[in-house]
Amino acid sequence: MNSALFFIFGILIVALALGLRARRGKDMNLEQWTVGGRGFGAMIIFLLMAGEIYTTFVFLGGSGYAYGKGAPAYYMLGYGSLCFVLSYWLLPPIWRYAKERKLISQPDFFAAKYESRSFGVLVAVVGVVALIPYLILQLKGLGIIINVASYSAISSTQGIWIGAVIVAAYVFVSGIHGSAWTSVVKDILVMSVAVFLGLYLPYHYYGGIGAMFEAIDQAKPGFLALPESGQSSTWLVSTVLLSTLGFYMWPHMFTATFAAKREDALRKNAYVLPIYQLMLLFIFFVGFATVLQVPGLQGGDIDLALFKISLQTFDPWFVGVIGAAGVLTALVPGSMILVTAATLVANNIYRPLRPQVSEAHVGFVAKLMAPCVMLVAVYFTLGGGDTIVALLLMAYAFVTQLFPVLLASLMRNNPVTRIAAFASVIVGEATVAWVTLTKSTVAALFPFLPAPLADLNVGIVALVLNVVTLVVVTLLTRNLQGSQTPRVKQA
Secondary structure (H helix, E strand, O other), X not given: OOHHHHHHHHHHHHHHHHHHHOOXXXXXXXXXXXXXXXXXXXXXXXXXXXXXXXXXXXXHHHHHHHHHHOHHHHHHHHXXXXXXXXXXXXXXXXXXXXXXXXXXXXXXXXXXXXXXXHHXXXXXXXXXXXXXXXXXXXXXXXXHHHHXXXXXXXXXXXXXXXXXXXXXXXHHHHOHHHHXXXXXXXXXXXXXXXXXXXXXXXXXXXXXXXXXXXXXXXXXXOOXXXXXXXXXXXXXXXXXXXXXXXXXXXXXXXXXXXXXXXXXXXXXXXXXXXXXXXXXHHHHHHHHHHHHHOOOOOHHHHHHHHHHHHHHHOXXXXXXXXXXXXXXXXXXXXXXXXXXXXXXXXXXXXXXXXXXXXXXXXXXXXXXXXXXXXXXXXHHXXXXXXXXXXXXXXXXXXXHOOHHHHHHHOOOOOOOOHHHHHHHHHHHHHHHHHHHHHOOOHHHHOOOOOHHHHOOOOHHHHHHHHXXXXXXXXXXXXXXXXXXXXXXXXX
């Protein structure tokens, strides 16, 4: 067994052991399994939310996008900071409302706000459909990491199955507690590896970070600037906007909010996490350092940039350390996604169909759903797919369609009728599905637009149609449904 395998299997065993041990001393009912009994302090909430941010999307996708696209990768820095600023005002009222009513999932929140269990089911379906690509992203990245870091001793398919079994096992046993425990190890290891690689590689190959950028600019003029068309400044701004609005619309980020012991834990995270975002710079430096050292990666292979340069630079044992860090960027977020998806299916789709069942029964179904959801994700992962960043951008457009109805629900007097809420979400999601399946662009849909606007992220079209539908249908149904307009119930 090569030395790289020692570290990779070592971290897999550690993750499984920590995940299983996390349930010790706890009555693992549905609330404990899903939101940790609402007992997590600021540090654990920080680690959970950071764990959800720094996934294989950052480790592989961030470096790969910098390698393959250049300046357009900067959009990640923009939305990754702005979403935390937004969270300072957005998350505390969500937390208070959920705590007062003992809500455990995102659909519970929307169902209560709009006084409609059916709307909760719709939100649950949206959540599950969006989470599957996100889980696929983690498994896809995991397969790449294990295969490359093991020097192909383990195939990508084998790596995916190994990771899927480990995550499904400790999620079944410990729920969100397993995610919390493993996130501690993950953050320490990933940050250390990212900072080291981001500093070492530019100095090793170019003599410094500035010298690296000068060499790239000389070899590939314009690569470090946004192009005039395509992924231009218009694309960047619209993508940052969509990603910022959609960040806390992810069901697992919503659920992580519910797990906080106090609302000040959420505010503390709002001003600490943007600093943590600086870690992305080091990931970008890895991608840029690879541009001239490992030329020629195309398509989905750009996600291999970090490991390609690592393989030619370091001894196998250290490649194993890098691989171990990468494995955790898949396991920790994957476990949170799995907990949330299983909860949505059991609590917000299954329970409404069988309202007479007990809380314990729903909790048991949620645990059973975890391996089932994982099997579905593995099936689609092995079927291939787009690059890591492309997968995430598609899913982001999907969850962002929930933002307008969330914002309306937080108003003192929500003006939106539940019919309008239904209609707007359906129109937004249908538009995202259509443009994704047809691979449409704003330029293709609206050829009469001036060149700058033609580069808008196509998700903007869905969001605009969503908001227009929300306003129009509200105006049409306000009198018809005047007595049924959603009101915030008092605890």
